[in-house]
Amino acid sequence: MxxxxxxxxxxxxxxxxxxxxxxxxxxxxxxxxxxxxxxxKREILATLAEPLAEAGSPIETLTDAEVLAIFDEQVEQIVVNPAGEQVADVEFSAIDLAKEYKKPEAQRLYPINIFNIDGERYYVFSVRGNGLWDAIWGNIALASDLNTVTGASFDHAGETPGLGAEIKDNAGWKSQFKGKKIYNGDEFVSILVRKGGAIDQEHEVDGLSGATVTADGVTKMLYNGLKAYQPFIEEQRAEAGATSMNLK
Known part of the structure; x- marks a missing residue:
């Protein structure tokens, strides 16, 4: 050869x-x-476990195809600017909160998933912050009143297993968020993760033993994260109130 x-x-x-x-x-x-x-998408659906179960779609039994079908058929995905205005010329899939949070606040864009489940609207807002060691993030769902929490899911980049990582792993702790309110009357207050145990049962959840810094990070993340959506939330609340008044 x-x-x-x-x-x-x-x-x-x-x-x-x-x-x-x-x-x-x-x-x-x-x-x-x-x-x-x-x-x-499953993490987002986890914030709506109860209404989905009541509608005959318990999240623990959903196949990947069914998860995708829910997002195709029952979800409106929008992007808003800091003024709460919908930004039509930006693809939802192009929004990366990690990158958005590196921008000046006035230039950030925020994603919102709006679900229609058995005729009821639910809003899922994505938030991001810092834990003890690295970034933490999550999703929090509000009912149609844009005040009552239906569920929350969290994740992290490097919190300590058995301590700060419980924000992701501890289902019982996350279940505390269901039913909490982010408004006290007309005042936005968010939700406090209180060391030593919740006192205000409408607006607080218990802290995490041995993970005070991570828990404080969740409190700050929720307050700052939801406050970024406040212009949108309050506009929707005002419109819902006006509609309610007109129906009387």
Whole structure:
């Protein structure tokens, strides 16, 4: 076999292997992106576990296809600016809160998932903040009154297992958020994670033992995160109030 033939064969094999690897990386990246998207959607749906269960779609039994179908058929995804105005020329999928929070507040954009479940509207707001070691983030859902919490989900980049990581792992702790109010009358107050246990049962939840800094981070994240949506929330509350008055 000539040296030239061996060289040509080697070049061809190198190109073939490179193409196969590139194709494998593309397929793997697409699968990873799809899995991450479904995971994030499940986290959002977790904030609406009760209304979904009442509608016959308990989240623990939903297949990936059913999760995607809910978002296709029952969700309006919008982007708003700091004034609470909908931004029509920006794709919802283009919003990355980690990047948005690096911008000046006046330039940030915020995503909102609006669900229609059995004729009722639910609003899921995404928030982001800092824990003890790194970033924390989450979703909090409000009922149609844009005051009553239906559920919350949280995640983190590096909180301590058994301590700060409980914001993600402790289902019992997260369940405390259901039914809490983010307004006290007309005053926005958000929800306080109180060390030593909740005192105001409408606006507070119990803290996490041994994870005071992370819990304080959740309090700050919820207050600042929801306050960023306040112009939108209050406009919707005003419109709902006006509609209610007109129906009387």
């Amino acid at each position: 000539s040296t030239k033939y061996i060289y040509t064969f080697g070049v061809i094999m190198t190109v073939v292997v490179a193409l196969l690897l590139a194709g494998f990386r593309t397929v793997t990246a697409e699968a990873a992106a799809r899995n991450e998207d479904i995971f994030n």
